[in-house]
Amino acid sequence: MVLAIETDNLRKSYGDVDALQGLDLAVEEGEFFGLLGPNGAGKTTFISILTGLVRKSGGEASVFGYDVEADYQQARDAIGVAPQEFNVDRFFPIKEVLMHKAGYHGIGTEEASRRADAALKKVGIYDKRDTRFDWLSGGMKRRLLLARAIVTEPDLLILDEPTAGVDVQLRRDLWNIITEMNEEGTTILLTTHYIEEAERLCDRVAIMNEGKKVTVASPDDLMDQGVDNITITLRDPPKTAPDVAVDGVESVELKQGRVVVRAHRAGSVAPDVLLALDDAGHEVVDLDISRTSLEEVFVSLTNGQESTNGDRPPAGAKQEAPR
Known part of the structure; x- marks a missing residue:
């Protein structure tokens, strides 16, 4: 079976800064x-x-079997990206923005118009199709980025912090849209700082730190790596x-008259x-189980590290896109 994304010992350096240090991912x-992963x-x-x-x-890095450099056109045509930043x-009216995007991928004008309408309807801003980007609200701008990402009907949808700064209702709307797309067969790659x-x-989730893969597992399996609390009232x-000699028990304490295992x-x-x-x-007489959260496991695996520089190239570093 061809993998949607496959990397083998993937590396990237900006001068003395190693942004990726042998990333293996499938x-x-x-x-x-x-x-x-934390910033950086x-x-x-x-x-x-x-x-x-x-x-x-x-x-090496490939998308659906296409090398991202040697087979750049095929790999890029398979991807739709909704970036964190507005770009x-x-x-232009937003429908034209989507049609231009479709045109870059070789889609004819009539088909591009149909797809633009469909994408705008899917994200809920079809009635704003003749509106310029600057006149949209912040939430509508976020919806437009998703519409632009899906107008080419990609096999792989990459979402970089898609709900950053949006309200609760919009976040749930976007969750519903991308979940439906995934159920229809689209592969989703999501980066997010919202652990929930x-x-x-x-x-599955991959946790990265300092340019390396720390672990890959389902959220449930990751949470199983953490330590839960069993609070018991006697x-x-x-x-x-009390002495509780049971496999899997890390510690037993007495807190405010209750036993915490x-x-x-x-x-x-x-x-x-x-x-x-x-x-x-x-x-x-009473028992309560408080399971560890994915956030607690994440902090533990990354040692709570948080860089203020992000993982963007250092100032002055040269970026070179494939020819």
Whole structure:
């Protein structure tokens, strides 16, 4: 099976700065794949290589089997990108913006017009088709970026922080649109700083840090790597933490008269914890399980690192697109 995205030892350096350090990644066709990492992790550089804005320093990268440099046209035609930043021609009505985009990919005028109408309807701004970009609200501008990304009907849709700065309702609207596209077969690559967004939408998530892949797993599997809390109220609160000798238990503490058990995969461990307490003569009157969040796992895996420089090229660094 041909992978939607495949990289092997992908590297990119800007002078002495290594933005990507041997990235190996495989995204399956039809997958909803999340890319998480602190600023400076290499996410933007990775997307820029896939889309031809930056030349790699080494390694391999392909989209649906097409090398992003040797087969640039085929690879680029398969991709639609909704960037984080607004980079739209402000002097044309937005339908014309979409038609121009379709034209760049060899789509004829009549078909481009049909696709532009369809894309604007899909994102909910068809009634603004004759409006210039500058006259749109912030939310409508974000919808337009998505419409421009899908007007070519791409097999791979790359969304770079698609809901940054939008209100809750628009975020849910955009979630519904891209989820529907994924269900129809479009492969989605999502970068986001909203951890709950990746947790809700993605089949798998790659966590990057300092230009390297830290791990790839489903959100549930990632959360299983964390430590959950089992908070137990006993009929007669003990003066010291009881002994709970159960596999998977990391620690047992007494907090404000309640027993707090820290354990991996608390849902499966809890029955054995209750049995151990019962065997020790304790009567349980209440139990609450607080599962670790994907955000906590993310912070743990990246050591809480957050760069203020982002992973864009250093000032003065030369960017060279494929010819």
